[in-house]
Amino acid sequence: MTSKNALVGTVIDWYGRTARDFPWRKPDCSPWGILVSEVMSQQTQMSRVLPKWLEFMSKWPTPADLAAASDADVIRAWDRLGYPRRAVALRRCAQAIVQHHDGEVPRSRDALLALPGIGPYTSAAVASFAYGEVVPVVDTNVRRVLARTRHGQQHAWLPNHRRDDAEMLAVLPIDPDEASSWNAGSMELGAVICVARAPLCDACPVAELCEWHLAGNPETPAPGRSQAKFAGSDRELRGRIMRLLRERHEGIAEDALPHELGAADAEFSARIARLIDALVVDQLAVREDEFLRLPH
Numbered sequence: 001m002t003s004k005n006a007l008v009g010t011v012i013d014w015y016g017r018t019a020r021d022f023p024w025r026k027p028d029c030s031p032w033g034i035l036v037s038e039v040m041s042q043q044t045q046m047s048r049v050l051p052k053w054l055e056f057m058s059k060w061p062t063p064a065d066l067a068a069a070s071d072a073d074v075i076r077a078w079d080r081l082g083y084p085r086r087a088v089a090l091r092r093c094a095q096a097i098v099q100h101h102d103g104e105v106p107r108s109r110d111a112l113l114a115l116p117g118i119g120p121y122t123s124a125a126v127a128s129f130a131y132g133e134v135v136p137v138v139d140t141n142v143r144r145v146l147a148r149t150r151h152g153q154q155h156a157w158l159p160n161h162r163r164d165d166a167e168m169l170a171v172l173p174i175d176p177d178e179a180s181s182w183n184a185g186s187m188e189l190g191a192v193i194c195v196a197r198a199p200l201c202d203a204c205p206v207a208e209l210c211e212w213h214l215a216g217n218p219e220t221p222a223p224g225r226s227q228a229k230f231a232g233s234d235r236e237l238r239g240r241i242m243r244l245l246r247e248r249h250e251g252i253a254e255d256a257l258p259h260e261l262g263a264a265d266a267e268f269s270a271r272i273a274r275l276i277d278a279l280v281v282d283q284l285a286v287r288e289d290e291f292l293r294l295p296h
Contacts, residue, residue, distance in 0.1 A: 006209055007149055007150075007171065007206055007209050008171055008173060008178075008182050010205050010206050010209065011182060011185040011186055011189055011205065011206060012178060012181045012182055012185050013205075014185065014189070014205040014206075015181055015184060015185030015188055015189075016181065016185075018188075019184070019185075019188060020046070020188070020192070022037070022046065022050065023050075023053070023054070023057075024036075024037035024053065024129075025129075025184075030061075030062075030105075030130075031104075031105035031126060031130035031131065032061075032062060032063055032097075032105050033053075033057055033061075034125075034126055034129050034130040035093070035105055035118075035122070035126050035130070036053060036056055036057065036090065037049065037053055038121075038122045038125045038126060038129075039086060039089075039090050039093075039117070039118075039122060040052060040053055040056075040081060040082075040086075042082070042086070042121075042122075043082060044081060044082050046191075048081060049081070052077075052078070052079070052081050055077060056077060059077065060094075062103065063093075063094040063095075063097040063098055063103055063104075063105065064094070064098050064103045065094075066090065066091055066094035067091065067094040067095040067097075067098045069091065070295075070296055071088055071091060071283070071294065071295035071296065072293075072294035072295060072296060074087045074088065074090070074091050075087050075088065075242075075245075075246065075284065075294050075295075076246050076294070079246070080239065080243070084242055084284055085282050085283075085284060086117065088282075088283055088284065088295075089116055089117025090117060092116035092117060093115045093116050093117050093118060095116075096115050096116055097115065105126065105130065107127065107130075107131045107133065108127065108133070109123045109124055109127040109133065109135050110123075112126050112127060120161045120164070120165075121137070121138065121139055124136060124137045124138070124183075125137045125183075128179065128180050128183050128184075129180060129183070129184065132176040132177065132179075132180055133176070134172065134173075134174060134175075134176055134179045135179075136164065136165050136167075136168030136169050136172055136183070137168070137183035137184075137187065138164035138165070138167070138168050139187060139190075140156055140159075140190070141186070141187050141188075141189070141190025141191045141194070142164075142168065142183075142186045142187050142190055143156030143157055143159070143164065143167075143190075144156035144190045144194055144196060145186045145189050145190045145194050146167050146168070146171075146186070147212075148194060148199075148210055148211070148212035148213070149206060149209060149210045149211060149212070150167075150171075150211060151211060151212075152211035152212045152214075152215050152218075152220075153212065153220050154212060154217070154218065154219060154220040154222070155196075155220060155221070155222040155223060156196075157223060158223050158224050168183075189204070189205075189206075193205075199217075201213050201217065234271065234275060237261070237271060237272065237275060238275050238278075238279070240261055241257065241261070241272070241275060241276065241279065241285075242279070242284065244257070244260060244261075245285060245292065245293065245294050246294065248293075250291075250293075251288065251291035251292055251293035252291065252292055252293075253290060253291055253292075254276065254287065254290060254291065254292045255290070257272055257276070257292065258272050276292065283295055
């Protein structure tokens with residue numbers, strides 16, 4: 001057995017024994033449920049995704065159900081699961097599925113990629129996990145696993161669709177079940193064992209096959225820059241505005257927002273005005289009679 005096949009086979013076996021129990025991993029989960037889970041889990045901890053996924057699937061178990069909801073309903077249900085533009089995009093995706101695919105999530109990666117708000121990762125994940133298509137599924141966790149095990153690099157490379165596909169295709173099994181298990185297993189390994197900081201190499205099933213571990217876990221440069229601090233950022237302020245809009249079903253006078261948010265000077269008020277403009281452009285808020293509201 002080659003080292004490549006040993007790596008893949010060991011991860012598949014490990015995943016089969018230890019995979020976390022999530023409802024979207026059940027054999028009877030619908031393709032729609034898998035698509036919703038993938039959209040929700042982008043840059044979000046699974047512990048936060050689980051209750052929100054259960055809520056969404058209870059309210060909107062099919063694309064047609066979500067398509068018939070309002071943007072305001074979806075934004076309120078999304079709450080603080082991440083930037084709410086993803087919630088609106090998910091509803092646009094549901095509408096497209098109803099309009100162009102008879103209410104059924106399409107099977108092919110190309111058809112999935114054509115849906116609103118669906119990018120290379122999500123299209124591949126749904127094709128693999130919902131339909132067993134043999135396609136490479138690569139997120140940050142998978143990049144890190146491949147960077148360490150196959151290249152001896154401590155950190156994942158920056159997202160690059162072409163490189164992501166090429167790296168994963170080099171080890172992807174041709175059997176649909178094995179391909180799906182490897183996609184999910186390598187992602188799981190990066191999420192719970194081969195983490196970015198303080199990886200649990202002593203508990204890793206492929207430690208003796210990992211180029212980085214065998215080299216003594218050397219420090220290597222991290223590509224790119226770390227994200228700016230959240231406290232005091234536009235992201236934080238935007239979240240505070242959205243929280244007010246979720247709470248005030250009747251809307252809020254736009255000129256009252258600076259006071260509501262504790263604006264202390266003209267510069268802070270100007271930031272609020274700029275962020276409101278951006279939320280309107282993103283279709284997360286609407287202006288009506290000098291009031292700001294969630295979209296209908």
